[in-house]
Amino acid sequence: xxxxxxxxxxxxxxxxxxxxxxxxxxxxxxxxxxxxxxxxxxxxxxxxxxxxxxxxxxxxxxxxxxxxxxxxxxxxxxxxxxxxxxxxxxxxxxxxxxxxxxxxxxxxxxxxxxxxxxxxxxxxxxxxxxxxxxxxxxxxxxxxxxxxxxxxxxxxxxxxxxxxxxxxxxxxxxxxxxxxxxxxxxxxxxxxxxxxxxxxxxxxxxxxxxxxxxxxxxxxxxxxxxxxxxxxxxxxxxxxxxx
Amino acid sequence: xxxxxxxxxxxxxxxxxxxxxxxxxxxxxxxxxxxxxxxxxxxxxxxxxxxxxxxxxxxxxxxxxxxxxxxxxxxxxxxxxxxxxxxxxxxxxxxxxxxxxxxxxxxxxxxxxxxxxxxxxxxxxxxxxxxxxxxxxxxxxxxxxxxxxxxxxxxxxxxxxxxxxxxxxxxxxxxxxxxxxxxxxxxxxxxxxxxxxxxxxxxxxxxxxxxx
Ligand SMILES: [Fe+2]
Ligand SMILES: [Fe+2]
Numbered sequence: 309x310x311x312x313x314x315x316x317x318x319x320x321x322x323x324x325x326x327x328x329x330x331x332x333x334x335x336x337x338x339x340x341x342x343x344x345x346x347x348x349x350x351x352x353x354x355x356x357x358x359x360x361x362x363x364x365x366x367x368x369x370x371x372x373x374x375x376x377x378x379x380x381x382x383x384x385x386x387x388x389x390x391x392x393x394x395x396x397x398x399x400x401x402x403x404x405x406x407x408x409x410x411x412x413x414x415x416x417x418x419x420x421x422x423x424x425x426x427x428x429x430x431x432x433x434x435x436x437x438x439x440x441x442x443x444x445x446x447x448x449x450x451x452x453x454x455x456x457x458x459x460x461x462x463x464x465x466x467x468x469x470x471x472x473x474x475x476x477x478x479x480x481x482x483x484x485x486x487x488x489x490x491x492x493x494x495x496x497x498x499x500x501x502x503x504x505x506x507x508x509x510x511x512x513x514x515x516x517x518x519x520x521x522x523x524x525x526x527x528x529x530x531x532x533x534x535x536x537x538x539x540x541x542x543x544x545x546x547x548x549x550x551x
Numbered sequence: 552x553x554x555x556x557x558x559x560x561x562x563x564x565x566x567x568x569x570x571x572x573x574x575x576x577x578x579x580x581x582x583x584x585x586x587x588x589x590x591x592x593x594x595x596x597x598x599x600x601x602x603x604x605x606x607x608x609x610x611x612x613x614x615x616x617x618x619x620x621x622x623x624x625x626x627x628x629x630x631x632x633x634x635x636x637x638x639x640x641x642x643x644x645x646x647x648x649x650x651x652x653x654x655x656x657x658x659x660x661x662x663x664x665x666x667x668x669x670x671x672x673x674x675x676x677x678x679x680x681x682x683x684x685x686x687x688x689x690x691x692x693x694x695x696x697x698x699x700x701x702x703x704x705x706x707x708x709x710x711x712x713x714x715x716x717x718x719x720x721x722x723x724x725x726x727x728x729x730x731x732x733x734x735x736x737x738x739x740x741x742x743x744x745x746x747x748x749x750x751x752x753x754x755x756x757x758x759x760x761x762x763x
Contacts, residue, residue, distance in 0.1 A: 369728055369729055373729040377729075413678075417678050469620075469700055469701070470679055470681070470699065470700040470701075470719070471680045471720075490679065491678055491679040492678075492679075509679070509720065510719065510720035510721050510724060511724060514720060514724040514725070515724065515725070518578050518582070518721075519578055519582040519583055519586070
């Protein structure tokens with residue numbers, strides 16, 4: 309199905325976006341929200357790199373607006389909590405229970421959002437295909453092979469009701485599992501590690517796939533960068549994998 | 552099938568000039584809402600819902616907590632969208648509210664502007680998918696609240712919804728992209744069918760008349 313945008317909504321959308329893009333720069337210069345400790349990582353490829361499976365506009369808004377908002381809200385929540393602000397993000401997320409109640413939810417939502425999206429950009433920008441080597445063996449052993457993994461991962465992503473993520477987790481021994489989390493929660497919050505994951509918030513796919521989340525889940529495998537995923541797998545086994 | 556998709560009380564392009572384009576309404580009503588109805592019908596037998604009204608199903612599923620979620624997700628969303636279509640209008644928005652609703656809002660919020668700010672705040676702070684609500688609380692006072700995903704104030708037991716705004720991203724992504732605050736402001740300023748809200752206030756809420 310293609311969506312025929314009428315002229316009016318197209319114009320309104322374009323005008324709205326132009327305003328939206330221009331505003332934050334000016335605001336940043338004036339109001340100076342805290343610059344750290346966290347910052348938005350640049351996309352490791354042009355926003356068009358995942359076309360046609362993930363459209364450029366979605367990439368731009370997703371990274372430049374949604375992810376940027378998580379980072380700035382995370383920094384704002386940490387403003388008066390210097391001790392917490394010194395923690396690496398995985399540690400901060402694993403120790404949310406120790407955070408003051410006043411900022412705990414903000415840290416959970418925005419810290420989770422920052423971690424999840426940072427992982428997400430890293431493992432995309434590729435050309436799909438199939439995993440190889442040690443990672444392929446682990447997928448065979450723990451997830452019943454690559455085809456089975458994709459089917460189970462897509463089914464899990466489809467079952468998430470509302471906003472959330474579907475992940476493959478990896479432990480120090482290299483064991484893999486498919487899990488889902490609501491909103492911006494992440495297995496990092498239980499001290500786990502994420503090998504890879506897909507964002508099933510509607511903002512991740514609505515401009516191109518609208519209500520058809522299943523189509524998005526299926527197409528997403530075409531942009532996975534398996535070299536990056538393999539590097540994350542090796543890092544997990546070495547105990548050096550971060551977010 | 553017992554539950555059915557109610558037709559929109561206006562045409563698919565009726566709200567386009569007021570910030571909700573035809574594509575949004577076609578997808579939202581024809582695809583999203585329809586999917587909830589279809590899924591709910593598929594649960595009637597396995598979940599033993601026969602003979603219950605939609606309102607009963609929502610309340611009972613809410614009381615069951617996590618166990619009730621599979622039913623609440625679909626039943627709640629069916630109810631929520633039924634209300635949502637009713638509380639918007641091509642002649643909506645503005646600040647001319649039916650008298651008894653206006654005075655109730657003045658009494659309980661201090662004024663329309665204060666109500667709008669509270670409602671917008673509820674919608675903006677509902678993290679992820681969900682809804683912002685104006686309800687009649689058990690003590691008879693109007694209150695603003697929010698719920699995640701398919702829940703609503705009937706399922707949480709908070710009160711009787713008389714106005715609801717969908718803040719799932721599918722409600723506003725084509726029209727407003729990531730700008731949820733602008734969507735909520737537009738909803739309040741241009742879309743709310745105050746006549747319908749006033750009627751629900753008088754009648755003790757919306758009854759869908761649908762049952763399994
Ligand atoms: Fe996202
Ligand atoms: Fe909706």
